[in-house]
Amino acid sequence: MKSANRELVDRLAAEYVLGTLRHRARRRFERWLLSPQVGAIVKAWEGRLAGLEPQLKPVSPPATVWRGIEDRLELRKSPRRPAVRWLAIAASVAFFVVAGILLTSQRPDIAVPPPLAVTKESALQADPQTIYWRVEILGDNQEINLRVQNVHELPAGKSHELWALPEGGGAPVSLGLLPQAGEQHRVLTAAQRAALAGSKQIAVSLEPAGGSPTGAPTGPVLLVAPVSQV
């Protein structure tokens, strides 16, 4: 990096971490985080400015927050709330209908919400012959299915991370790590849903094991693919 660029990046990184870099400038800078050098500069500023962290009196959040987290991550085994119970009833009805038709051997005692339909899909590929991951987006950007088609080479100590690329140049938003084998299903956060709703492309970057430490891509972008409506 040239020294003039380095100075500019350092200044922007400082204001990014401080929080005064806003709106379009913040989103543009988040794109720069694709560079590991920029990522390291941001991390250094996070360390420096951590000194400004206040010591606040803890405030207990209401119990509804934890229940919301449990619901969003599907951590709860048995439904307790009326809304969930209602879903469970609907799911049971759906189950028996499906079971009657398919004669499958699923367990009727597990309450699963009705599955969402695949609404969008994408194939992450380097050339038309080789698709590495198939991505299916379910419902209103609520859930995502990730299926490995061909294994993409992964250096030791690295991870593949999936990003939504908002239209109009917004900052990439992480959709989590990509599996290296088989299939993975994930429930998306509100932020991820909003990002996907405004994205027509997704991308894969190479990140340190476990994913980007900054929340924005820090490694090289390996694949970019369009997302199409099903």
Place this chain on the structure above:
Amino acid sequence: MDRIDTLPPEIELAQLLQRCAAQDSAAFRTLYDKTSPILFARLLRMLRRRSVAEEALQDVYVRIWQRAAQYEVGRGRALAWMVTIARYCAIDLMRRERMTLVSDDSLAEIADDSTTETETIEKPNNFEHCIGKLNEQTRACLTLAFVEGRSHDEIARLTTNPLGSVKSWIRRGLLSLKECLSSERQSV
């Protein structure tokens, strides 16, 4: 578990994050119980509105669960890692909600923090010395930005200073802080 209870809090949090990375939801609940009051207080400080802070807190913990594997155990500073996630979430939410200044804000509010018995964020060496070298106006601007998530415009209005001055104080303050911290580190 006695063994866990006797560990320093920072190591305990790091271990809980490690277990979250392995999809241990019981560890996640413990982590939430131990840290959510700290992160909620931090979000309230930036977002002001309780309902918005509650929504943000959900986003933060969903992100922590999904990103737990990214936390490097050897690096320590588990709480700092989580607080950074919370701060960036709050800034993103402000961006989305186009939040505006709440009228009852005042500079006096930034100095009233009561200390807690919970884990605190580790400061860089000589941070107090270096921040102390900045003038009072610059310190106030940096604090309003970092602690409260205020924009340049909001800081200018809150401190009744020209926007240009606020921007240049912040820019120079950050530079001085960096130079002081790096020179102090070399001389230690």
